[in-house]
Amino acid sequence: MEIKYKRVVIKLSGEALAGDKGFGIDPPTVQKISESVKEVFDHDVEVAIVVGGGNFWRGRLGEGMDKSTADYMGMLSTVINALALQDALEQMGVPVRVQTAIEMKEVAEPYIKRKAMRHLEKHRIVIFAAGTGNPFFTTDTTASLRAAEIDADIILLAKNVDAVYDSDPVTNPDAVKYDALSYIDVINKGLKVMDSTATTLCMDNDIPILVFGLDDPDNILRAVSGEKIGTIIEGE
Numbered sequence: 001m002e003i004k005y006k007r008v009v010i011k012l013s014g015e016a017l018a019g020d021k022g023f024g025i026d027p028p029t030v031q032k033i034s035e036s037v038k039e040v041f042d043h044d045v046e047v048a049i050v051v052g053g054g055n056f057w058r059g060r061l062g063e064g065m066d067k068s069t070a071d072y073m074g075m076l077s078t079v080i081n082a083l084a085l086q087d088a089l090e091q092m093g094v095p096v097r098v099q100t101a102i103e104m105k106e107v108a109e110p111y112i113k114r115k116a117m118r119h120l121e122k123h124r125i126v127i128f129a130a131g132t133g134n135p136f137f138t139t140d141t142t143a144s145l146r147a148a149e150i151d152a153d154i155i156l157l158a159k160n161v162d163a164v165y166d167s168d169p170v171t172n173p174d175a176v177k178y179d180a181l182s183y184i185d186v187i188n189k190g191l192k193v194m195d196s197t198a199t200t201l202c203m204d205n206d207i208p209i210l211v212f213g214l215d216d217p218d219n220i221l222r223a224v225s226g227e228k229i230g231t232i233i234e235g236e
Helices: 014-023 025-042 065-088 113-121 137-148 185-187 196-205 219-224
Strands: 005-014 046-051 098-100 127-128 156-160 181-182 209-213 231-234
Touching: 005 025, 005 137, 014 025, 014 065, 014 185, 025 046, 025 065, 025 196, 025 219, 046 065, 046 113, 046 137, 065 098, 065 127, 098 113, 113 127, 113 137, 137 196, 156 219, 181 185, 185 196, 185 231, 196 209
Parallel strands: 005 046, 005 156, 046 127, 098 127, 156 209, 181 231
Antiparallel strands: 209 231
16 A cells, blocks of 8 residues: 555544543543554554543533643643553554653653654654643644644544534534635634644644544545545645
8 A cells, every 4th residue: 555644643532532432431442543553553654643631621621710720631631541542552562652741751751852753763653642731722733733843744633523514514414525625714614623723833834634534443544545535624
């Protein structure tokens, strides 16, 4: 199989790790996702992963709480998910390093760009956890920031839906699917792909985003090979 993208950032939602349980971590689901990531890794693709934490905590759940505190709690939940992914991948014989934007040296490395680049060059998967280390930024923005820092070819945005639509396809059977969009389209149409900060960061650094469904684990490999799936977001 011919590979189109040599260095990728895979953005996984925390909910993806919960499977049908909807909360926490579902080990069989994590196993299945890790097998898909390993398949891509085995094709000599340099893989970095950014994982969310919504299966444990979302900032909006902290109603009445200081926003910064709620966001820091969310960052810590991403570390739990990163360690679960690391464990599953390592059990498959894949070398993995977790790097956190908040230092916790007993469980992971601190995020250092040069070290992350070296891991990728040494053919190790790097999982970026704890967001950007700052409140008021989402893990979508983390994916865009890390992709820019490590000079990734693309962000693979794995979702629960198979593409970007003009409205929610779950509640609207007439929702229109987009095969391709520009960054400006996403912002102007108010499409809930990534938050506006993340989209703008990708636009400023010319990083394409491929939105696709994670329902079929083989989609990650299809995405890396350049197969026409989901919705591609890039410049005009």
